[in-house]
Amino acid sequence: MKNRLRLYVSLTRLDKPIGILLLLWPTLWALWIASHGKPNLWVLTVFVLGTVLMRSAGCVMNDIADRNFDKYVQRTQHRPVTAGLVSVKEALLLAIGLSLIAFWLVLQLNKLTILLSIPALFLAASYPFTKRFIAIPQAYLGVAFGFGIPMAFAAETSTVTMLAWWMLLANVCWALAYDTEYAMVDRDDDIKIGIKSSALFFGAYEVAAIMFFYLTMLELLAWVGLQAQLHWPYFVGLLAAAGIAGCHYSLIRERDKTNCFKAFLHNNWLGAAIFVGLVFSYQI
DSSP states (O other): OHHHHHHHHHHHTTTOTHHHHHHHHHHHHHHHHHTTTOOOHHHHHHHHHHHHHHHHHHHHHHHHHTHHHHTTSTTTTTSTTTTTSSOHHHHHHHHHHHHHHHHHHHTTSOHHHHHHHHHHHHHHHHHHHHTTTOSOHHHHHHHHHHTHHHHHHHHHHSSOOHHHHHHHHHHHHHHHHHHHHHHHHTHHHHHHHTOOOHHHHHGGGHHHHHHHHHHHHHHHHHHHHHHTTOOHHHHHHHHHHHHHHHHHHHHHTTOOHHHHHHHHHHHHHHHHHHHHHHHHHTTO
16 A cells, blocks of 8 residues: 555655646635735635645646656656556546545535636646647646636636736746746657657747746736736735746756756746735735
8 A cells, every 4th residue: 555655646746746836826826816815715725725636637647648658758757657557547547536526625616616627627637638739738738727817716706807817828928938948858758759849849949938938927917916906025026036037047048958957846936936925915
């Protein structure tokens, strides 16, 4: 049992929480703005737990979908499914179980949030397969990772305003930035096995594209801040995020794989800087 649990932790990436954090920060931004800095504690709990559960289920689905590709990539060839340590059936049952628990949590919220959870589930489950068909699957990831934003507005206000959709668009830009950094690490392997990615799509302009998406994301969030009448700490948080994005440029400009991965991981602090600014904005 101990060995199975260790395999499940690896399969769901609970030992690598960066994915949870990149999914959680935009959801927290939305909860704070929708509730004017005073999110309902139960709603907050549901979204935090739901984020962990759905990211874990998404990782399992990703490994099922990529099991025949992962064996050819050095970084992923020892993942439980592709290595044969966990069967496809067992992994699928785990993903379904996690999703059902997450859906049960959503059922505690209002009708609009429940309805929005249906496309959210579809996006999370289908993303792993988009790498075969969509030239820039990172854009799809941005929608999947950001769909907690309209759900958060729905849970707190029983409606989804245009502000939520602007924030979702900002999250798409952020995902295009950080996941292109991630894709730069796997560029050679993706070419070899025929997987599509934004790093391959943008080619020699990938670094410029990443910085463009960071800039667009911050501009959109600044617009959201103005529309929501947020105070100066929020904009200080955006400036801090801009500084972090600038540091990422110094890491990725030489296209060194190790530094590109560091930049990807460092996006946690970018999301955290914006959230801290948002929290302090509502204290004034």
